[in-house]
Amino acid sequence: xxxxxxxxxxxxxxxxxxxxxxxxxxxxxxxxxxxxxxxxxxxxxxxxxxxxxxxxxxxxxxxxxxxxxxxxxxxxxxxxxxxxxxxxxxxxxxxxxxxxxxxxxxxxxxxxxxxxxxxxxxxxxxxxxxxxxxxxxxxxxxxxxxxxxxxxxxxxxxxxxxxxxxxxxxxxxxxxxxxxxxxxxxxxxxxxxxxxxxxxxxxxxxxxxxxxxxxxxxxxxxxxxxxxxxxxxxxxxxxxxxxxxxxxxxxxxxxxxxxxxxxxxxxxxxxxxxxxxxxxxxxxxxxxxxx
Ligand code: AMP
Numbered sequence: 656x657x658x659x660x661x662x663x664x665x666x667x668x669x670x671x672x673x674x675x676x677x678x679x680x681x682x683x684x685x686x687x688x689x690x691x692x693x694x695x696x697x698x699x700x701x702x703x704x705x706x707x708x709x710x711x712x713x714x715x716x717x718x719x720x721x722x723x724x725x726x727x728x729x730x731x732x733x734x735x736x737x738x739x740x741x742x743x744x745x746x747x748x749x750x751x752x753x754x755x756x757x758x759x760x761x762x763x764x765x766x767x768x769x770x771x772x773x774x775x776x777x778x779x780x781x782x783x784x785x786x787x788x789x790x791x792x793x794x795x796x797x798x799x800x801x802x803x804x805x806x807x808x809x810x811x812x813x814x815x816x817x818x819x820x821x822x823x824x825x826x827x828x829x830x831x832x833x834x835x836x837x838x839x840x841x842x843x844x845x846x847x848x849x850x851x852x853x854x855x856x857x858x859x860x861x862x863x864x865x866x867x868x869x870x871x872x873x874x875x876x877x878x879x880x881x882x883x884x885x886x887x888x889x890x891x892x893x894x895x896x897x898x899x900x901x902x903x904x905x906x907x908x909x910x911x912x913x914x915x916x917x918x919x920x921x922x923x924x925x926x927x928x929x930x931x932x933x934x935x936x937x938x939x940x941x942x943x944x945x946x
Pocket of ligand 1: 682689690814
């Protein structure tokens with residue numbers, strides 16, 4: 656595994672790479688099995704996997720957890736080395752490059768004044784409660800794309816809207832990178848893994864299971880009923896669920912466009928955000944429309 660703390664050093668290295676495929680896995684660190692699954696997938700597809708660790712201040716709102724976001728560089732490095740060792744048992748040519756810029760200036764040099772904003776897709780779902788979030792995400796991911804110069808990039812379905820927003824940016828700005836979405840990794844109890852889960856006390860966590868459980872129940876209804884019949888049932892379940900004011904949203908949308916479901920909808924996105932006391936949690940399920 657190679658380790659770079661400076662973008663300049665990475666760029667020197669990058670110049671030496673000519674005939675290898677590079678996969679990029681952008682993260683904010685505090686790695687868990689969800690992140691590792693993205694890196695593993697990238698290692699299967701590419702010669703080099705660039706995992707970036709950068710807690711991006713631009714994607715946090717003023718009252719959010721930027722200052723206390725868990726930073727666990729030593730363990731993250733160890734976990735990536737362990738992954739590399741596992742992969743090497745099958746193929747020792749694959750390599751991880753950990754790029755962990757140590758200062759915000761590395762990504763946003765003095766005077767940096769540009770931002771990348773995708774319109775439309777960012778106005779809904781998480782965009783309603785976090786109005787500046789996606790602009791921060793697309794700005795940092797654009798920078799990381801330019802720096803890493805990767806062939807492919809890997810993101811989790813966990814942040815489905817984020818994937819769609821970045822994908823839109825890639826299309827609109829003709830960024831030469833292939834986008835890949837990887838499945839959500841969950842704990843045994845069904846809660847999607849997230850660095851923020853550790854902010855929850857055990858009773859809060861138990862309560863927060865209402866998020867994956869509700870999404871699952873809704874997806875069953877959609878799978879097992881023609882949409883015309885499912886609609887009535889899911890509307891009822893949704894209304895019942897929303898009596899708990901901790902839900903920030905619980906929505907069914909066309910997974911492709913993030914617009915309302917219509918006759919052309921093939922895949923339905925069921926997405927929810929739940930504000931537990933310690934952490935705001937998001938989750939989603941994709942389900943094929945049944946007739
Ligand atoms: P983060 O460090 O939270 O910015 O996440 C970095 C990447 O990991 C994003 O593409 C996330 O969607 C992805 N990710 C986070 N949690 C999970 C999970 N439970 N399963 C799969 N991917 C995840």
